[in-house]
Amino acid sequence: MxxxxxxxLLNVALLILAVFVPFIFGGWxxxxxxxxxxxxxxxxxxxxxxxxxxxxxxxxxxxxxxxxLGAPAPSLKIVLKSGRKLMWGLSxxxxxxxxxxxxxxxxxxxxxxxxxxxxxxxxxxxxxxHPEVHSKLNLESPSAQLNKVKVKYGKQAIFWPIxxxxxxxxxxxxxxxxxxxxxxxxxxxxxxxxxxxxxQENIKASKLVLDSFAKTLGPVYIYSNDQNINVLLLxxxxxxxxxxxxxxxxxxxxxxxxxxxxQHPDSAQFVTVLVDKQQKMTIxxxxxxxxxxxxxxxxxxxxxxxxxxxxxxxxxxxKQIDSSRFVPFDLTTGVMIKKGxxxxxxxxxxxxxxxMMLAQAKLRPQFRIYLSGAKYNNVSRELFxxxxxxxxxxxxxxxxxxxxxxxxxxxx
Numbered sequence: 001m002x003x004x005x006x007x008x009l010l011n012v013a014l015l016i017l018a019v020f021v022p023f024i025f026g027g028w029x030x031x032x033x034x035x036x037x038x039x040x041x042x043x044x045x046x047x048x049x050x051x052x053x054x055x056x057x058x059x060x061x062x063x064x065x066x067x068x069l070g071a072p073a074p075s076l077k078i079v080l081k082s083g084r085k086l087m088w089g090l091s092x093x094x095x096x097x098x099x100x101x102x103x104x105x106x107x108x109x110x111x112x113x114x115x116x117x118x119x120x121x122x123x124x125x126x127x128x129x130h131p132e133v134h135s136k137l138n139l140e141s142p143s144a145q146l147n148k149v150k151v152k153y154g155k156q157a158i159f160w161p162i163x164x165x166x167x168x169x170x171x172x173x174x175x176x177x178x179x180x181x182x183x184x185x186x187x188x189x190x191x192x193x194x195x196x197x198x199x200q201e202n203i204k205a206s207k208l209v210l211d212s213f214a215k216t217l218g219p220v221y222i223y224s225n226d227q228n229i230n231v232l233l234l235x236x237x238x239x240x241x242x243x244x245x246x247x248x249x250x251x252x253x254x255x256x257x258x259x260x261x262x263q264h265p266d267s268a269q270f271v272t273v274l275v276d277k278q279q280k281m282t283i284x285x286x287x288x289x290x291x292x293x294x295x296x297x298x299x300x301x302x303x304x305x306x307x308x309x310x311x312x313x314x315x316x317x318x319k320q321i322d323s324s325r326f327v328p329f330d331l332t333t334g335v336m337i338k339k340g341x342x343x344x345x346x347x348x349x350x351x352x353x354x355x356m357m358l359a360q361a362k363l364r365p366q367f368r369i370y371l372s373g374a375k376y377n378n379v380s381r382e383l384f385x386x387x388x389x390x391x392x393x394x395x396x397x398x399x400x401x402x403x404x405x406x407x408x409x410x411x412x
Contacts, residue, residue, distance in 0.1 A: 117143035218375025286334035
């Protein structure tokens with residue numbers, strides 16, 4: 001093109017058409033063809049993708065780290081032994097191709113996939129490969145590769161704040177420690193003081209907005225044998241927990257998210273939260289049993305036993321965890337309400353061995369069961385009462401005293 005233009009054999013108009021028309025057409029094709037959807041169901045042997053089809057864990061050869069060059073979190077690439085490549089491209093900040101909620105769901109899939117691959121790797125080591133042979137091969141399992149991707153994505157979100165932190169450190173070293181100690185650099189001190197002040201102001205303002213806006217979301221119901229529990233809807237405010245050691249930076253980033261909520265509360269996503277008498281909050285969320293469910297109507301079940309301690313990371317290959325670090329048994333899952341499926345089936349499908357879990361309330365006095373539903377999740381009072389009635393039948397069948405269970409409603 002350049003040679004033809006220099007030789008006066010091609011005018012500028014033709015050059016622009018030759019360059020930009022294919023570029024614009026290609027961009028339009030990328031926008032149209034780049035979109036896709038996928039529903040993934042995990043099981044003990046592999047996963048079934050509505051886009052890629054069936055994939056057995058044994059077929060996975062490697063999970064590159066990072067997923068592919070320049071890919072944003074939480075994108076993922078899996079290479080099969082057949083040479084086939086499975087790629088999911090998502091972005092935490094959202095785009096025309098996915099929402100931030102899609103990215104949050106996909107991160108949950110990565111976490112559960114890691115647990116399944118970890119369990120599958122242990123089974124393979126015990127049943128097929130002798131440990132000495134495995135160590136000689138010096139091969140890294142897909143679960144270990146995926147764990148590296150998880151670690152990278154955990155650090156990726158804090159790349160620029162950490163860079164800012166080191167910039168401040170370099171500034172301190174350059175200007176001189178004594179100079180800062182004597183408070184001669186008032187601009188830095190004032191900037192951090194103002195940042196903290198804005199953070200506190202945004203906290204107060206967001207609470208006022210929440211108090212008024214939450215009522216428009218409708219009531220939240222709970223059925224439980226814990227009479228000291230409260231339930232409410234709270235917006236999802238992203239926090240950089242990796243910056244706990246640098247509170248000024250963490251509060252500055254959180255202030256940005258709080259300001260977004262204050263200005264546009266109707267754009268925020270809300271979650272159901274349980275609050276106990278110690279003001280400890282627990283988010284009610286779906287579990288791996290809910291993958292593949294596409295309904296917009298769902299409730300939540302939580303099973304909690306403060307007297308039963310379990311390992312916080314049962315699938316870890318690291319050294320054995322001290323029992324003093326064990327945490328109380330705490331499990332939450334979603335109850336998906338779908339057409340053509342009875343409420344009894346919805347409860348049974350929400351968790352493995354529901355009967356055994358309900359029976360714990362009879363065998364262990366401290367065992368607590370929580371069923372919550374919110375108008376925000378398309379659960380009316382009539383539907384909630386129907387689910388409660390079905391759950392009560394199952395409790396009675398498990399010989400659990402239901403007199404301790406009460407229905408309360410909040411957020412009127």
